[in-house]
Amino acid sequence: MDRRAFLARSALASAGLAASGARPLAAVGPQSAVRVNGERLSRQLAELAAFGRNADGGIDRVAYSDADRAAREFVLGLMREAGLAVRIDTAGNLLGRREGRERNLPPILCGSHIDSVPAGGNYDGPVGSLAAIEVARALGEQRVATRHPLEVVIFQNEENGKVGSRAMRGEDPAAYLEQATHSGKTVREGIRFIGGDPDRLALARRPPGSVAAYVELHIEQGGVLEREGIPIGVVEGIVGIKRWAVTVDGFANHAGTTPMDQRQDALLAAARFIDLVPRIVTSVPGAQVATVGSIAAEPGAANVIAGRARLTLEMRDLEMAKVEALFEEIRIAADGIGEASGTRFAFEEIYRTEPARADPRVRAIIAGAATALGLESLSLPSGAGHDAQEMARLAPMGMIFVPSRGGISHSPREFTDPQQIANGADVLLRTVLALDAAAL
Amino acid sequence: MDRRAFLARSALASAGLAASGARPLAAVGPQSAVRVNGERLSRQLAELAAFGRNADGGIDRVAYSDADRAAREFVLGLMREAGLAVRIDTAGNLLGRREGRERNLPPILCGSHIDSVPAGGNYDGPVGSLAAIEVARALGEQRVATRHPLEVVIFQNEENGKVGSRAMRGEDPAAYLEQATHSGKTVREGIRFIGGDPDRLALARRPPGSVAAYVELHIEQGGVLEREGIPIGVVEGIVGIKRWAVTVDGFANHAGTTPMDQRQDALLAAARFIDLVPRIVTSVPGAQVATVGSIAAEPGAANVIAGRARLTLEMRDLEMAKVEALFEEIRIAADGIGEASGTRFAFEEIYRTEPARADPRVRAIIAGAATALGLESLSLPSGAGHDAQEMARLAPMGMIFVPSRGGISHSPREFTDPQQIANGADVLLRTVLALDAAAL
Numbered sequence: 001m002d003r004r005a006f007l008a009r010s011a012l013a014s015a016g017l018a019a020s021g022a023r024p025l026a027a028v029g030p031q032s033a034v035r036v037n038g039e040r041l042s043r044q045l046a047e048l049a050a051f052g053r054n055a056d057g058g059i060d061r062v063a064y065s066d067a068d069r070a071a072r073e074f075v076l077g078l079m080r081e082a083g084l085a086v087r088i089d090t091a092g093n094l095l096g097r098r099e100g101r102e103r104n105l106p107p108i109l110c111g112s113h114i115d116s117v118p119a120g121g122n123y124d125g126p127v128g129s130l131a132a133i134e135v136a137r138a139l140g141e142q143r144v145a146t147r148h149p150l151e152v153v154i155f156q157n158e159e160n161g162k163v164g165s166r167a168m169r170g171e172d173p174a175a176y177l178e179q180a181t182h183s184g185k186t187v188r189e190g191i192r193f194i195g196g197d198p199d200r201l202a203l204a205r206r207p208p209g210s211v212a213a214y215v216e217l218h219i220e221q222g223g224v225l226e227r228e229g230i231p232i233g234v235v236e237g238i239v240g241i242k243r244w245a246v247t248v249d250g251f252a253n254h255a256g257t258t259p260m261d262q263r264q265d266a267l268l269a270a271a272r273f274i275d276l277v278p279r280i281v282t283s284v285p286g287a288q289v290a291t292v293g294s295i296a297a298e299p300g301a302a303n304v305i306a307g308r309a310r311l312t313l314e315m316r317d318l319e320m321a322k323v324e325a326l327f328e329e330i331r332i333a334a335d336g337i338g339e340a341s342g343t344r345f346a347f348e349e350i351y352r353t354e355p356a357r358a359d360p361r362v363r364a365i366i367a368g369a370a371t372a373l374g375l376e377s378l379s380l381p382s383g384a385g386h387d388a389q390e391m392a393r394l395a396p397m398g399m400i401f402v403p404s405r406g407g408i409s410h411s412p413r414e415f416t417d418p419q420q421i422a423n424g425a426d427v428l429l430r431t432v433l434a435l436d437a438a439a440l
Numbered sequence: 441m442d443r444r445a446f447l448a449r450s451a452l453a454s455a456g457l458a459a460s461g462a463r464p465l466a467a468v469g470p471q472s473a474v475r476v477n478g479e480r481l482s483r484q485l486a487e488l489a490a491f492g493r494n495a496d497g498g499i500d501r502v503a504y505s506d507a508d509r510a511a512r513e514f515v516l517g518l519m520r521e522a523g524l525a526v527r528i529d530t531a532g533n534l535l536g537r538r539e540g541r542e543r544n545l546p547p548i549l550c551g552s553h554i555d556s557v558p559a560g561g562n563y564d565g566p567v568g569s570l571a572a573i574e575v576a577r578a579l580g581e582q583r584v585a586t587r588h589p590l591e592v593v594i595f596q597n598e599e600n601g602k603v604g605s606r607a608m609r610g611e612d613p614a615a616y617l618e619q620a621t622h623s624g625k626t627v628r629e630g631i632r633f634i635g636g637d638p639d640r641l642a643l644a645r646r647p648p649g650s651v652a653a654y655v656e657l658h659i660e661q662g663g664v665l666e667r668e669g670i671p672i673g674v675v676e677g678i679v680g681i682k683r684w685a686v687t688v689d690g691f692a693n694h695a696g697t698t699p700m701d702q703r704q705d706a707l708l709a710a711a712r713f714i715d716l717v718p719r720i721v722t723s724v725p726g727a728q729v730a731t732v733g734s735i736a737a738e739p740g741a742a743n744v745i746a747g748r749a750r751l752t753l754e755m756r757d758l759e760m761a762k763v764e765a766l767f768e769e770i771r772i773a774a775d776g777i778g779e780a781s782g783t784r785f786a787f788e789e790i791y792r793t794e795p796a797r798a799d800p801r802v803r804a805i806i807a808g809a810a811t812a813l814g815l816e817s818l819s820l821p822s823g824a825g826h827d828a829q830e831m832a833r834l835a836p837m838g839m840i841f842v843p844s845r846g847g848i849s850h851s852p853r854e855f856t857d858p859q860q861i862a863n864g865a866d867v868l869l870r871t872v873l874a875l876d877a878a879a880l
Contacts, residue, residue: 220697221694221696221697222694222696222697222698222699222702223698223699223702224699227702239696241696241743243742243743252851253847253848253849254661254662254823254824254849254850255729255731255733255754255756255823256661256662256679256681256729256756256822256823256824256825257660257661257662257822257823257824257844257847257849258662258663258729258823258847259662259663259664259727259729260718260721260722260729260730261722262662262663262667262847265731267714267732267733267735268714268715268718268732270711271710271711271712271713271714271715271732272711272715273711274707274708274711275708275711275712275715278700278705278708281700282700282701287699289695289696289698289699289700290700291695291705291742291743291744291745292707292708292711293695293707293737293739293740293741293742293743293744293745293746294737294740294741294742294746295707295735295736295737295740296735296736297733297734297735299733300733300734300735301733301734302683302731302733302734302752302754302791303681303683303731303733303754304731304733304850305731305733306733312742314695314742314743316695316696351742382696382697383694383695383696383697383698384694384696384697385696404697407693407697407698407702408693409693409694409697410694410744411692
């Protein structure tokens, strides 16, 4: 198949943003009247927002900060109130367990994280974390017994490297332990600071098969659900990411004495490249994205034609083959810009993460749960990374999205309506019950 | 007249790059056999290059550095060898005087500078400085008496603010005295370091009428003469410059979760702007130039869509009205880009220098001197700033250009062939004699 045909096919196959009405694999049965307490959830979210709130109304609660540790104490308290048996694993993840009826079944895990980016908001992470606790509390209050144990997990340090979930799926700690974090501490120091034990991380590892399923509720962090007016997103998977350092070499020269037709302007060539990237990326259908977010010109003076420009290119999609094919098209176009402008483009791959697909059965269960609650749902990829992508390596994974106002995230302006959060938590509750009833 | 008609007319009127064969106003007479000693000039240039030579073969001789001060001592020695009466004015300019036959005539000044940019070359400044000394020495050796006194002037600190020439034309010292320079010294400290007196700068001032004419030989610093294969450039004038700080405001957002059609990408809008600038600027004839040499994206991360981009725009031409008209066109186009991309462009003027036209009579004399020497000449603007533009405020001014190899300047790769330098010095010599004979 030629490249363009492949791109078109894969775009259709990756399903884009098709509305889904799939029925659940297992009926939920008598527990179907169980609901979360949306008001309580909303109140607890507001209480959590006190930890690390800054002058802009945003949240500074980076992992391993004092605010992070204090918020973890608050959340442990909520877990205990919910009747969960709490512990901190050696990686520093918070765990709250509710036993199931059948002793030999592996637990269903659900949760998220409560650390923030610098100057972030109180929805990215907290929504899924407190909703998971609320689900467990509602099940307890309404005396619903499940077959599987239910474990609520609050992963530590999602925003600065998904450290807690990487430890849980057993990645070699050498890959992250000595890394610096926004808190000023290394990951090793941070784990100790929050009550973990960086020398015994193997104890935090969950082998494949030891977890029945992982489900995470999260804000979309994009504007698709809001724009479509749909309350629930069923995540198809978490996109793979590739990043390149792009260098454009031209020739630095005097901005006054070099005629316009004798320039080898690296910044001008870079500009033509930046303009071309979205044209190529949107030339085929699909939800793939590409971004140039960083640039520098050298020497970088108003009166010197740039001899070099350095920029970054990032591409994301659920199918890495599509990313590769589009990148190849971009690379060829860049060579054309270089030839026309007396400049040279060089690309160095600097980062790559593989896509993580949600389990199709879990996706169907989530969609069915929404339908049963009278909530429309939409299938969409997650363009952001999540702990769920690590958990997908050891268990069937699913994610539920609720709308982000204005598509804004990582910002004090991050917001999701309390009713939409309650909707998401109810879908999470029904999903847990359906997973419990199903044999995945 | 509408804007576009004005642009077309002014482009033609500003004469672009028309070859000139104008005859001198005054015949040089019996002195026409006088020539410079090109070999000596070439040797002295090589000796001067020892002061501040760096490991790359370039020159680090920024004003007020130890290398600058040592080079000035060397040049003072050359002036003395040439039989000139030397002094340092209170601004720190080096002056070497050869008396004329008629006591009451004001002097003809010629010279340039010997300070360099950081990591510069040994031609930008030194060529005109040592050629002026060689002209005086050749006149002495060949016993040519002139009517006017001849003064060789080596202006201090051309590259970091044209300080010496600004002091000579009497600009308020408050405008520059406290400015920092590449040497680490303020201008005030620097003037003291090189033997001037920053508290008595008024004594360095030359009032209008006190100088008969100013002529400067300089390397072109561009590639026009080389490309056309013409040895002598007759400078039409020194271009005016305008610079703007350009700010593009979009909306910073997540590079993974924000679909391509929902972005307000400030860097993408800036890229479209950078691409547009040369298209607009070359849409009318003429030698005008525009440059975007500096850019930054905020927050400037590979995984965040830029919410803001900051760049510089610089435009140069001999006619400021043309710069203004083209800028207006650019501004309107920027608004269009903003509307199409959900961004906003703002322009702040941050720098402006007025054009300085060469005196038409001096231009004609230079062209005639070249013709008499059998050298083809070309009229062209100077895209770079020079001390000559300050001198134009107090006397009829002219500049002679010689080719720059590859159009390269402010670089260790700056180079002009010794024969081309000797040609330029001979044109300078004949120009001085013709100016001496003429009554301007």
